[in-house]
Amino acid sequence: MTQYEAVIGLEVHVELKTKTKIFCSCSTEFGKAPNSHVCPVCLGLPGVLPVLNKKVVEFGIRTGLALHADINRRNKFDRKNYYYPDLSKNFQTSQFDQPICEHGALTIDLENGEKKVIGITRAHMEEDAGKLVHNGNTISVSSGSLVDYNRVGVPLLEIVSEPDMRSAEEAKAYVDELKKIIQYIDVSDCKMEEGSLRVDANVSVRPIGQIDFGTRTETKNMNSFKALQRAIDYEIARQIETIESGGTIVQETRTWDDERGMTLSMRSKEEAHDYRYFPEPDLAPIVISEEWIEEVRRQLPELPQSRRSRLVLEDGLSLYDATVITDTLAMADFYDRVRMGIDDAKSIANLLMGDLSKSLNELGSSVDESNIDPAHVIELIRLMYDGTISGKIAKQVIPEMLKTGDMPKKIVEEKGLVQMSDEGALEAIVLSVLQENPQSVEDYKNGKDKAVGFLVGQVMKATKGKANPGLVNKLLKEKLSLN
Amino acid sequence: MSISKKDVEHVALLARLALTEEEKVLYTEELNAVLGFMDTLNQLDTSEIEPTTHVLDIKNVFRDDEVAPSMDPSQVVINAPAKKGNQFRVPKIM
Amino acid sequence: MKFHEMTAHELSALMQQGQVSAEEITRDHIKHVEQVEPSVCSMVSKTESIALDRAKEIDQKRASGEVLSPLAGIPMGIKDNISTKGVRTTCSAKMLENYIPTYDAHVMEKLHEAGGVMLGKLNMDEFAMGSSTENSRFFTTKNPWDLSCVPGGSSGGPAACVSAGEVVFSLGSDTGGSIRQPASLCGLVGLKPTYGRVSRYGLIAFASSLDQIGPFTKDVEDAALVMETIAGYDRRDSTSADVAVPRYRDYLNQDIKGMRIGVPREYFAEGLEETTVSLVKQAIKKFEDLGAIVEEISMPYTAYALAVYYIIAPAECSSNLARFDGVRYGYRDETAEDIFSMYTKTRAEGFGHEVKKRIMLGTYALSSGYYDAYYKKAQQVRTLIKQDFDRAFETYDLLLTPTAIGPAFKFGEKSQDPLSMYLSDICTVTINLAGVPALSMPCGFVNGLPVGLQLVAAPFAEGTIFKAAHAYEQATEFHKKRPVLEV
Known part of the structure; x- marks a missing residue:
């Protein structure tokens, strides 16, 4: 045929x-x-x-x-x-x-x-x-x-x-x-x-x-x-x-x-x-x-194809991520400006494509129409880097930031969203969670690693999400192996 | 070049003119008379000559992109043979 | 002398001296219109009551000490293809019989500013296509010098109206001679300005690259006055020229000694009547007497002008007249049940024979397979024709030719033979193709019928035309003659 x-x-x-x-x-x-x-x-x-x-x-x-x-x-x-x-x-x-x-x-x-x-x-x-x-x-x-x-x-x-x-x-x-x-x-x-x-x-x-x-x-x-x-x-x-x-x-x-x-x-x-x-x-x-012609040329922005290539070749993003980030000029420009303050393309891309886009979509807004500048996002990522907040807290900060236009640090302080990194205090909470959930402890011992996740969740719940997740993991594993 | 009655019918279709049979015959004659006269132009070799669209050497006549008031909508249809509200009414298209 | 026999500058002087009011002049003209219009038939619409209001306004302004234009309070008429807000504008066509424009043409704004008093809208060949005004869908206009003769066309109404003293001046439009030929046949001064000199905004287009608006007046000074008012740049017309308008009156009463005038021999070709030739030759002698240097020249591409014109003008017209389709304005066939038959019937009934013929001709010339042979070829030859003029004006200040092949002809004499009607445009169409200015003025009479000569200048050299025309006029008596109308 x-x-x-x-x-x-x-x-x-x-x-x-x-x-x-x-x-x-x-x-x-x-x-x-x-x-x-x-x-x-x-x-x-x-x-x-x-x-x-x-x-x-x-x-x-x-x-x-x-x-x-x-x-x-x-x-x-x-x-x-x-x-x-x-x-x-x-x-x-x-x-x-x-x-x-x-x-x-x-x-x-x-x-x-x-x-x-x-x-x-x-x-x-x-x-x-x-x-x-x-x-x-x-x-x-x-x-x-x-x-x-x-x-x-x-x-x-x-x-x-x-x-x-x-x-x-x-x-x-x-x-x-x-x-x-x-x-x-x-x-x-x-x-x-x-x-x-x-x-x-x-x-x-x-x-x-x-x-x-x-x-x-x-x-x-x-x-x-x-x-x-x-x-x-x-x-x-x-x-x-x-x-x-x-x-x-x-x-x-x-x-x-x-x-x-x-x-x-x-x-x-x-x-x-x-x-x-x-x-x-x-x-x-x-x-x-x-x-x-030259006058018009001078006003041209960098075009999508060239941006995508740059994000893949220079920033190491996947083609998919680069394509999503460069979908609109506003987002692409926003990315570039955040990138000037943060040397971690992947984290920026994750945040912009994930939590930020989600919150913007819920508001029916876009990054250029919103209350925030690249400075907001730069500060937010830095707060995550220095352990002041967790990714989980960031999810709470973003909608608030979009609503009020306040800087993340201010929101974190005013709402008391600073991450709990006090090892002594967390240890006490971890111990009480272990006591309250003997079945999970048993499961863990029987090789069900997933049980850790549940226990982490319980600690986060007890701290209203403020516990430093890395620290919680570390403490849980220590205590469980002692048992 | 000469023009046939069929050409006249085609041209009338393009120009949206309904012609009677007599008119078709008459226009065929009349257009042939005029077109015959046009053939004098073929005596001239114009292969190297630029056509003139504008007698004045004009270029780049622009307006700025600034809004001015439009017409009062009720004035728009004032001369319309058939209308509904401020819109023009036309018979069915297909 | 009666008011209706006087010129604008004469009447203006009387008004300034307080010897007469605009209202009196207007009433006198209205009365004269009532007397002669039934035999001349130049007006499609009369606007007496608006005119009287305007005239009274002018008198009040003058009384309050305002400095007014020389055209203030002067009765005028406007060809019915120039858009007048609130006043029916028909193009003497069934298609636009009841069309009332919602806007004024640029020239109307200018004339309103100057205080001109419009008495009526004037008859023409339907959509300005014709040379005798016999193609009006309403009635034929008569030549005031002989009512059994045509006034010329397409601006027959504007010519007859001024000639008969119904108005002091009028505006016409000229695509291939439609001002100059009727001016010649009616013993008037008629000017087709340089293409782009007067805005076409509001002139219902016939052939966009050829059309110009211009005045009909009883003498050269009036023509200069009207041009000072209507000429000039208009941002609404992309082809209007941003060239300063001189005070044309400064060109009057000047010595023309040493002025170089070329007489192209191709304009004295076969078909031109002997009597016309001899009157034009007498005029040439007069120009020489006045000190001009007159020489015969050759403009070899003249012979092709008619063929070029009768391709370009119909082609542009076929597109310009496409908008008359019964949808937004104008005539509509009410019997059609679908859009296609509505279009074809509306246009078949709404347009007359000559208009349809030119639409057909133009549609054919633009249609697939013929564009290069006709339209493009015509535009190329147009370039050659224009170069003839460029060359001539390197040496000469002016060209002098006959305007028409003879004086006014009888009704029906040429309308039977369409090609001979086209051939009668031979002296005028070339001018439109080149875009240059040209003026027709009387140079004598044949059996009581006026004959005109044509003065042609380089682009924007209307002043030169006025200079020569005024010198010749002042040395002759033709412009003082008025037709005698039995009333």
Whole structure:
């Protein structure tokens, strides 16, 4: 039987987080009352003209640099002409043959530990369309629609990959990494559910060994990472099945139906794909100077891939830990700053990924939005090092620290959470615990080492968790071996 | 180059114009007359010539990213042929 | 002399001297409109009551000692493709028959500031596509010099309106000659400014890279006055030029001795009427008498201008007019049950024949497989045409050509033959392709019908045009003639 491989290329639209739209001064704020963020320009009233938001170009350059792309020193806008009621002018102002960025790449980490470079063909600036609300449940059974143009003119960057991916997992890894980069450079929120990150997948299949690409389809309307993977997997299976049963793949646009778990053809008889691009006469060309590029480059943060490598190679963290720590720029930066005060990467990683993340999650907060600075964590780890508190006490200190913003030392002192390290006092408690639990002592003697754990727990309980765990262990073992 | 009635139908579809049979015939004739006239341009070798989109040498015309007030939502639909609240109403799409 | 026969600078002087009020001038014009409008038919909408309020406001301001613009209190008319807040703006199209803009065009803001008094919105060829105003979806406008003749187009309303004395000046738009040709046919001064000199914000676009707004006036001084008011940078138009606006009146009453004027021979090509040629030649003689050095020159790419124009303008128009789809404003076919048929029926019914033809032509020129052969080719030849002008202005201060191939023609005379209508734009379209400024002014009469000459200058050299035009005007009597309308 023929073995097939999939060929996947992705078109990712990210909504740029500018304050205003790309060609007018209306706010880009999400979720407002219908048609409350429109003006003559974005509404396409007769006689209006666009004026380009400089920030959009800056974000385009920043993204291009982060994706190792060439920034086209001269680029321009074009009109893409097609009719749809969510467009207010029946053309979309976009970039056709001279996009702002070309020839980029990003690296993904594969599950087998290898790295793979995915080429980025281009990234171009364009305007978003409005929103249609259909009467009835879906567009196909609807008797009509209402149009809200709030989103029309929100700036988008469309990032087009090379057909370099071979599985849904690789596609997910690509979008994941791209999203991370975009968030790092702070040009978009990348919220897939709100539509500020949208992915269209070009999928084809070919027999393994064949050089030519098969006919591809473009699938739209995946609203989550899970949907993206499912849609690609479905499309691969559908295409293989079609070919195996003697059919041919039609080049077309398909839509993902999440409920039914399948892609559906979007073709209609009116659809004639001829966008009649031509240079936008109402907008001036963009000429980007070396100075401008350098200025943007200086503001770029260290990117996720490079951070991950540094944390693995220099700090000795596992790839998993490094990936988690660098998931957001805020956490990665936080780590680096704590790292300047503490020479133990693993302890920092454990704390940040463990107790701190847990407490932050409970608060629905993140490290950059919280009450604490790296200084808090540095002090906390030092208190653990010098034996003032145990890991267990740290678990109590962290939520309090996040709640009040107080320094750990202050919390420990005020709450009386200092670790009990007085050997004499602990010895008395250990002896009384042994007396109260003769069965456990017996178990220990019969070779059940686990019994120690239980006894440690009892001592901790008696000291309200303040006993120095190392000391308790040591004392217990001494007393048990004496018995 | 000459244009057929079928071309006219395709162009009318792209331009979203419903044409009668008579109009299709008429536009085929008229467009051919004008397009024939355009062929004079083929006398010129322009392979080395840059196209002109803007007669003025303009570049980098930008606005700052500062919010200005939008329209009063009730004004948005004031000229709309069909509306519901402050939204435009259109017939079914598929 | 009657008020409605006077120029803006004459009326302004009278108002400043306290001899007449803005209200009196406005009432006089309104009365004159009532008398002649039924035969001229230049106005799509009349705005008398707003006009009277404006005029009274101006009188109060003047009474309180405010220093006012020379255009304060002057009756004006505006082509109906310029957005006027709260006043219906139709483009003489069924598509926009009931469209009331929610915003003012940049030029309207400027004119309101100056105190201009708008009496009405003026008829035109539908969406500015035509050369006779016969393509208006509402009615045809008559040439005040001969009511059986066209006023020219597409700004036929603005030309006829000023010529008939209904308003003192008007604004038109010029994409391929739509100001200069009707100015020529109606015996007026009409200026197409340098591309970018006047903001297009609020001008309902026909062809974005060619469109400019400009004035129709009874003489050169008025044209300078209006330009001082409407020209200048506008941050809402990315193609508007950030170039200082001179005081154009400073160019009036100047000696033109030694001015170098080129006369491109390609503009005297086949099709140009003999009578026009001879009047333009007399004008050339007059310029020489005034001390100008006039030489024949060659601009070899002129011959290709019409073909280039009739690709670029329809292509841009096909995209600019896509927004008229029955969703947000304008006409809509109410019978359609789905969006596709709503679009196609709305546009089929809402647009007239000529507009649809140009949309079709432009759509074809941009469509897959033809872009390089038509649109890109046209833009490349446009470069060559522009270079013709760059070269000419290295040596010459001005170019002098006829404006139109002849005087006003009869209704229906050319509308039967569409290509001959296109060919009548031969002297004007080249100017829009090059983006340079050009002015048409009367240079004589043929059987009682005015004929115009065209003065062309380098980009932003409108001052040079005014200098030469004023010198010629002061040495001739043509601008003093007014059509006689039987009322």
